[in-house]
Amino acid sequence: MAPERADASLAHYCIRQTGRHLLLLVRSPGEIVNPLLFFLLVIILFPLGLGPDPEMLSALAPGIVWVVALLANVMLCMRLFADDFADGSLEQLAMANIPLAVAVLPQLLASWLASGFLLSLVSPLFGLMLGLPLSVAPILMASLLMGTLIMLLLGAVGAALTVGIQRGGMLLSLLILPLYVPVLIVGTRSLTEAVGGGDPAVALALLGAGVTGGLVLSPVAIAAGLRVSLEL
Amino acid sequence: MYFESIGEALLMGGHGGFVWSAYGITFAVLTIALIRPLVSTRSLNATIRLRSARQSNLSEGDS
Amino acid sequence: MWRIVHQFGSPPWVYRFCDRVIPWLLPLTVVALLVGSAWGLLFAPTDYKQGDSYRIIYIHVPASVVALAGYYVMASAGLVSLVWRVKLADTAMRAAAPIGAAYTAIALVTGAIWGKPTWGAWWVWDARITSMLILFFLYVGVMALFEAYENKTIAARACAILSLVGTVNIPIIYKSVDWWYSLHQPASIKFTGSSAIDTSMLYPLLGMIVTFYVLFALLMMLNIKQSLTQEYAHSAWLHKRLND
Amino acid sequence: MTATLLEVRDLDVYKGPRQLLTGLNLTVTTGSLLQLAGGNGVGKTSLLRAFAGLARIEVFGHLSRCDDVLYSGHAPALKGTMSPRQNLRTHPAGLCSPSDSELDKALAALNMTGYEDALTARLSAGQQRRVALARLFLPSARLWLLDEPFTALDVAGVRVLENRFREHADDGGAVIFTSHQKADLGERLEVLDLESYRGP
Numbered sequence: 001m002a003p004e005r006a007d008a009s010l011a012h013y014c015i016r017q018t019g020r021h022l023l024l025l026v027r028s029p030g031e032i033v034n035p036l037l038f039f040l041l042v043i044i045l046f047p048l049g050l051g052p053d054p055e056m057l058s059a060l061a062p063g064i065v066w067v068v069a070l071l072a073n074v075m076l077c078m079r080l081f082a083d084d085f086a087d088g089s090l091e092q093l094a095m096a097n098i099p100l101a102v103a104v105l106p107q108l109l110a111s112w113l114a115s116g117f118l119l120s121l122v123s124p125l126f127g128l129m130l131g132l133p134l135s136v137a138p139i140l141m142a143s144l145l146m147g148t149l150i151m152l153l154l155g156a157v158g159a160a161l162t163v164g165i166q167r168g169g170m171l172l173s174l175l176i177l178p179l180y181v182p183v184l185i186v187g188t189r190s191l192t193e194a195v196g197g198g199d200p201a202v203a204l205a206l207l208g209a210g211v212t213g214g215l216v217l218s219p220v221a222i223a224a225g226l227r228v229s230l231e232l
Numbered sequence: 233m234y235f236e237s238i239g240e241a242l243l244m245g246g247h248g249g250f251v252w253s254a255y256g257i258t259f260a261v262l263t264i265a266l267i268r269p270l271v272s273t274r275s276l277n278a279t280i281r282l283r284s285a286r287q288s289n290l291s292e293g294d295s
Numbered sequence: 296m297w298r299i300v301h302q303f304g305s306p307p308w309v310y311r312f313c314d315r316v317i318p319w320l321l322p323l324t325v326v327a328l329l330v331g332s333a334w335g336l337l338f339a340p341t342d343y344k345q346g347d348s349y350r351i352i353y354i355h356v357p358a359s360v361v362a363l364a365g366y367y368v369m370a371s372a373g374l375v376s377l378v379w380r381v382k383l384a385d386t387a388m389r390a391a392a393p394i395g396a397a398y399t400a401i402a403l404v405t406g407a408i409w410g411k412p413t414w415g416a417w418w419v420w421d422a423r424i425t426s427m428l429i430l431f432f433l434y435v436g437v438m439a440l441f442e443a444y445e446n447k448t449i450a451a452r453a454c455a456i457l458s459l460v461g462t463v464n465i466p467i468i469y470k471s472v473d474w475w476y477s478l479h480q481p482a483s484i485k486f487t488g489s490s491a492i493d494t495s496m497l498y499p500l501l502g503m504i505v506t507f508y509v510l511f512a513l514l515m516m517l518n519i520k521q522s523l524t525q526e527y528a529h530s531a532w533l534h535k536r537l538n539d
Numbered sequence: 540m541t542a543t544l545l546e547v548r549d550l551d552v553y554k555g556p557r558q559l560l561t562g563l564n565l566t567v568t569t570g571s572l573l574q575l576a577g578g579n580g581v582g583k584t585s586l587l588r589a590f591a592g593l594a595r596i597e598v599f600g601h602l603s604r605c606d607d608v609l610y611s612g613h614a615p616a617l618k619g620t621m622s623p624r625q626n627l628r629t630h631p632a633g634l635c636s637p638s639d640s641e642l643d644k645a646l647a648a649l650n651m652t653g654y655e656d657a658l659t660a661r662l663s664a665g666q667q668r669r670v671a672l673a674r675l676f677l678p679s680a681r682l683w684l685l686d687e688p689f690t691a692l693d694v695a696g697v698r699v700l701e702n703r704f705r706e707h708a709d710d711g712g713a714v715i716f717t718s719h720q721k722a723d724l725g726e727r728l729e730v731l732d733l734e735s736y737r738g739p
C-alpha cells in the first residue's frame with residue numbers, strides 16, 4: 001500500500017512535528033508571550049511587595065526568579081495538550097505507528113523552545129531589576145535553561161493525566177508542585193552559590209542530571225498519561 | 233509505672249498538655265479511619281440483605 | 296500484532312480472606328496500640344534533655360515511617376494493576392491512599408506539637424517535617440486525581456501512573472530537602488536522627504512501629520472489604536455469603 | 540492472497556461499571572468492508588476505538604491487528620491556523636509526508652481544488668470534513684477504522700467516498716466504519732449489528 005519512502009524515518013517525522021508545533025505556536029503568539037509576560041509581571045510584584053532596598057532584593061533574587069519561573073511553567077503546562085486533545089490531534093498522535101513516548105517529544109521540544117528557552121534568554125534583564133549582577137547572568141541563564149526543561153517534562157506528566165478533565169488546572173498544580181520542589185531547591189542553590197561567590201558547579205551538574213533523567217523517564221509517563229486521557 | 237501518681241503522669245513536668253493532645257489527636261484520627269469502613273460495610277450489608285430478602289419473597293410470591 | 300490478556304483476580308477469595316482475618320486482627324491491633332502507647336507514655340523513662348515531651352516520638356516516628364512505606368505499598372499496588380491489569384490491585388491502591396494520608400497528617404501534627412515545647416515554634420522547617428509535608432501533598436494529589444475522573448476504572452489507571460511517578464521522585468525530594476536543610480540550618484537540631492537511644496526507650500518505639508505497620512494492613516483490609524461490598528453489591532457470591 | 544488484518548475473540552467492552560458488549564468474535568481480512576451498526580450508545584465508537592487501540596483499560600479478551608492502521612474519529616484533527624496542505628503534510632499520524640502532487644490529487648478527488656492554501660479555520664464544516672477525509676485519498680494504511688465517515692457529506696461526497704472504499708478493498712485493504720444509514724456498497728458490505736452482543 002504505502003510504498004516505503006525515503007522520508008518515512010523517525011527523524012524526519014520528529015523534525016516535521018517540531019516544525020508543525022513551532023508553526024502553531026508562531027501562528028497563535030499568545031501561547032509564547034503569556035509565560036514571558038507572566039514572568040515579567042510577577043517579578044515586578046516582589047519589589048513592590050518587599051520594598052525597593054537593593055541589598056534585601058538581591059539576597060532574595062535567586063529564590064524569587066526561580067519561584068516565578070516555576071509558576072510560569074505551571075501555567076504553560078495547563079494549556080500544553082488542551083488544544084490537541086480537543087481537536088483530535090492527540091488521538092492521531094497515538095495512532096502514529098511509533099511509540100507515543102517518542103511521538104510526544106517534538107511537541108515538548110517546541111513548547112520548551114517557545115517558553116523556557118526564551119525565558120532563560122530574557123531572565124538576566126529581569127534579574128537586573130532584582131539586583132542580580134550581570135556577572136551572574138550566564139549561571140542564571142544556564143540554570144533556567146535546564147530547570148525549565150525539567151519542569152516542562154515533569155509538568156507534562158501532570159498535564160497528560162489531567163487533560164481529559166474539565167477545569168483540570170488546579171488539580172494539575174496540585175499534582176506537579178511537589179515534583180517541582182527538587183528543581184526549585186537545586187536551581188535556587190546554583191544561583192545563591194553564584195551570587196555568593198561560591199561554586200555553582202554541583203547544582204548545575206544536578207540540573208543536568210535532572211534533564212537527562214527527565215528526557216529518558218518522563219516521556220514514558222507522559223505517554224501512559226495521554227493513553228489514559230484518550231480513554232475518556 | 234515511671235510516674236508516682238496519675239496527677240504527675242498528666243502533668244509530665246509541664247509537657248503533659250502537648251504529649252496528651254498529640255496522643256489524643258492521633259487516636260482520634262486512627263479511630264475515624266477504623267470506624268468509617270466498618271460502619272459503611274455494615275450499612276451496605278444491610279441494604280444487600282434487604283434486597284436479597286425482597287427478591288426471595290418476590291420469587292416465592294409469584295412462583 | 297499486539298493483543299490484550301484476559302483480566303484475572305478473584306474478589307470472592309480476597310473478601311473471604313478479609314472476613315477471616317479481621318475478626319481477630321482488629322482486637323489484637325487495638326490492644327497492641329493501647330499497650331504500646333501506655334508503655335511509651337507511662338513506663339518508659341524520661342529523656343534527661345527534652346523531659347517528657349520526647350514521648351511524642353512513640354507516635355510521631357512510627358507514623359512517619361509507615362506513612363512513607365505506605366506510599367510504596369500504594370505504588371506497588373498501582374504497578375500490579377498497571378502491568379497485570381488486576382482489578383483488585385486498583386482496590387488495594389485506593390484503600391492505601393487515604394490511610395497513608397492519615398498517617399502523614401498524624402506525623403505532621405505530632406511533629407508540630409512536639410516542636411513547640413522543644414524548639415518553641417509550632418512549625419520548624421526541619422528536613423524530615425518538610426519532606427513529610429511534601430509527601431502529604433503527593434498523597435492528596437493521588438486522591439484528588441481519583442476523584443476528578445467519573446469513570447473509576449480509568450481513574451485507577453491514572454492514579455497508578457501518578458503514584459509510580461511519585462515513587463521515583465520521593466527519594467529525589469527527600470535528598471534535595473536534606474541538601475536544602477543542610478545549607479540553611481546548622482545541623483544542631485537533629486529531629487529524629489539515629490542518636491543512640493537507650494534500650495528502655497527503644498523497645499516501646501520498635502513495638503509501636505510494628506503496631507503501626509499492622510494497623511496499616513488492617514485498615515487496608517477494612518477499606519478493601521468495604522469497596523468490594525460496594526462494588527459487588529449485585530453479585531451472587533456476595534448475596535450467598537451475607538445470607539448464610 | 541487474503542491476510543487477516545484484525546482478529547477478535549470473545550471480546551468484552553465496558554464503560555465504567557456497565558458492560559457495553561460481550562462475547563464478540565470477528566475476523567477481518569484484506570478486501571472486506573465492514574459496517575458496525577446498532578442504536579445510539581450500543582458501543583459502536585467504543586468498539587472502534589478498541590480496534591484502534593485507543594481504548595484498552597476497559598477492553599478484555601483477545602484482540603490482535605496489523606500495525607498499519609488509519610483511524611478517523613469524530614474530531615477532524617485539523618488545525619485552524621494552518622492550511623489544508625500544511626495540515627496534511629504534517630499530520631500527527633502520518634509517518635511519511637505526502638508529496639505536493641499526491642496532495643493536489645487527493646484534494647481534487649474531493650473537489651477541494653483551490654482551497655489547498657486557504658486557512659482551514661475559514662472553510663465550512665463540510666469542507667473541513669472533506670479535508671479530513673483527504674487522508675483516505677493519499678497513500679495510506681491497509682486497515683481503515685472510520686467513525687461516522689459519511690456525516691456532514693453531501694450526496695456527491697458520499698458517492699466519492701463509497702467508490703474510494705471499494706477501490707481500497709480491491710487494493711488489498713479493509714475498511715471498518717460506523718454509520719447510521721445503510722451504505723450503498725453492494726453485496727460486498729458485511730454489516731455487524733452490535734445489538735446482538737449487548738452486555739447484561
